[in-house]
Amino acid sequence: MATSSQxxxxxxxxxxxxxxxxxxxxxxxxxxxxxxVMGVLSDLSGKPTEPLPPVSDRKFLDFDVDNFDARMKAMKPRVSFAVPNTLTGEGNLMVDLTFESMDDFSPAAVARKVDGLKQLLEARQQLANLITYMDGKAGAEQLIAKVVKDEALLKSLASAQKPADDAAAQ
Known part of the structure; x- marks a missing residue:
């Protein structure tokens, strides 16, 4: 993998x-x-699953651009909290996130780790795939509108199983 000049x-x-x-x-x-030389002493682990060693036993580590994700994966920073469930409006939603790289902080990565949001993200991706698939196909828009208006047809399509090749691709 080539590295950038920056x-x-x-x-x-x-x-x-x-x-x-x-x-x-x-x-x-x-x-x-x-x-x-700067040393930073900080508790960046959040709510660790295993207790941390005493401060006197901890070692200073070198952090740089090349090893940041590996260091983060070794530290296993974790957060666990409850938020109001705005998806269903019922009670609270427990959120338990463990971060292994900087990419885990992206909205999509967080959504993949929370059950209700994961389903919404998958639906969004499927709709985006549908839009891409429909692009340039004559009559596709009218067919989708017909399916959305006819509840019986919509329910039958929703209850139908996915084809085997479709499930393997995802």
Whole structure:
């Protein structure tokens, strides 16, 4: 997989914070640069399933663009909470999310992990596929309108099983 030039520059350019001081060594002045190192101590695990080790036993880890997803997967950040169920209007909906990469924070990835939202997302994707399939087909719009208006036909189509090749493709 080819890396972009922006990532190459980000990895190989000089740091933006440069700490220098002048030292006189045997009568000659010399500039010494100190590296800028920052340590962050934070609980980013949310509600872990396993208890975390004591702070004194934890090690500092290097994070960069290349290993960020692997570090996140190892940390297993997790959130668990209840939200009002606006889908059905009944009670609360329990949400339990574990993140393994930055992509898991996207709306579609979150929706795939919540049961009610997963079904809505799949329906949305099927409608998008239908629109793509219908594009340029004469009479398809009228056929869909006929199916939507006829409840008996709509129920029979909804209760019909998916073809085997369709289920394997998804």
């Amino acid at each position: 990532k190459f520059i980000a990895r190989n350019r000089a740091p933006r914070v440069q700490i220098e001081y002048d030292v006189e060594l045997y009568g000659a002045e010399k500039k010494v640069q100190l590296p800028f």
